[in-house]
Amino acid sequence: VQPAGAESEEMSQEVFRAIGEALKEHDGFTLEHYKDKCAKRRIGIRIRATQSSSPEAYSELVSHSVEERTHLLRVLTIHVSHFFRNPSTFAKLSREVLPPLLKARPDGSEVRFWSVGCAAGEEPYTLALIMKERFAAELARLSLSIVGTDVDAGTLEAAAAARYAPERLEELKERQRERWFTKEGAKFQLVPEIRAMVELRKGDLNDPGAYLFSDLILCRNVLIYFERARQETILLRFADSLSPGGVLVLGKSETLVGQARRRFATVCPVERIYRAV
Numbered sequence: 683v684q685p686a687g688a689e690s691e692e693m694s695q696e697v698f699r700a701i702g703e704a705l706k707e708h709d710g711f712t713l714e715h716y717k718d719k720c721a722k723r724r725i726g727i728r729i730r731a732t733q734s735s736s737p738e739a740y741s742e743l744v745s746h747s748v749e750e751r752t753h754l755l756r757v758l759t760i761h762v763s764h765f766f767r768n769p770s771t772f773a774k775l776s777r778e779v780l781p782p783l784l785k786a787r788p789d790g791s792e793v794r795f796w797s798v799g800c801a802a803g804e805e806p807y808t809l810a811l812i813m814k815e816r817f818a819a820e821l822a823r824l825s826l827s828i829v830g831t832d833v834d835a836g837t838l839e840a841a842a843a844a845r846y847a848p849e850r851l852e853e854l855k856e857r858q859r860e861r862w863f864t865k866e867g868a869k870f871q872l873v874p875e876i877r878a879m880v881e882l883r884k885g886d887l888n889d890p891g892a893y894l895f896s897d898l899i900l901c902r903n904v905l906i907y908f909e910r911a912r913q914e915t916i917l918l919r920f921a922d923s924l925s926p927g928g929v930l931v932l933g934k935s936e937t938l939v940g941q942a943r944r945r946f947a948t949v950c951p952v953e954r955i956y957r958a959v
């Protein structure tokens with residue numbers, strides 16, 4: 683049995699392109715390098731949510747409604763994250779990767795951590811918590827900057843507000859929740875001391891000017907949305923942005939591709955930790 687209405691309609695390349703152009707023209711967002719199938723499925727979600735009669739009708743809506751473009755951009759760039767996501771990765775970083783990286787730095791030098799596709803800030807704030815809890819002495823003698831960037835302005839606002847539903851904090855220990863958060867109704871507010879350690883900025887990985895010179899880059903669960911060729915370009919830009927011996931961390935289902943494999947040595951294949959060579 684065929685489902686009725688727009689759901690059963692295949693979106694033509696023409697409509698897909700028109701939607702992409704509207705997003706680019708009005709919002710400076712490029713859909714080009716995202717996997718088509720993935721993007722089309724997401725657009726399909728909004729076609730149904732707006733009860734548009736056809737993909738064409740939805741494309742028309744996108745071209746004149748700022749509100750709908752905002753909704754669509756949110757759906758296209760999903761923002762699921764939580765504190766200490768993949769705890770074993772952070773354990774490896776804390777125990778084996780960060781100590782030599784920090785120790786090698788002379789007093790007063792700058793150390794830069796960059797969390798790319800930082801969603802609502804869970805990842806850069808996790809780095810801040812680790813530094814505060816385990817590397818107090820290094821924090822005192824070095825000048826640390828932690829920057830979180832994301833293409834989505836809405837999610838960055840959530841990151842700046844730093845108020846989280848309990849499920850975002852599930853990997854935290856009870857004492858960490860008590861120490862670093864204050865309960866506000868059903869939510870948990872991160873304390874200013876940790877918030878102040880992270881700078882949030884809007885930035886698109888497709889923009890070569892948005893890359894930050896760094897000693898540690900976390901780019902987890904972002905590359906999966908891009909086509910392979912684009913993944914390679916992004917990874918090569920990371921290699922260019924890292925200091926000698928700088929570290930890159932990818933998501934658990936992501937890996938180095940193409941020429942980028944020559945620019946990194948594997949530190950831990952399971953945790954997807956690589957070092958720039």
Ligand SMILES: C[S@@+](CC[C@H](N)C(=O)[O-])C[C@H]1O[C@@H](n2cnc3c(N)ncnc32)[C@H](O)[C@@H]1O
Pocket residue numbers: 759760761762763764767798799800801802805831832833834837885886887888901902903904907933
């Ligand atoms: C699934 S979340 C990953 C959050 C976090 N890194 C983690 O692993 O828990 C993906 C994030 O990538 C962001 N993103 C998608 N495309 C991007 C782009 N072109 N440039 C920068 N960030 C992007 C999304 O807005 C979203 O917040």
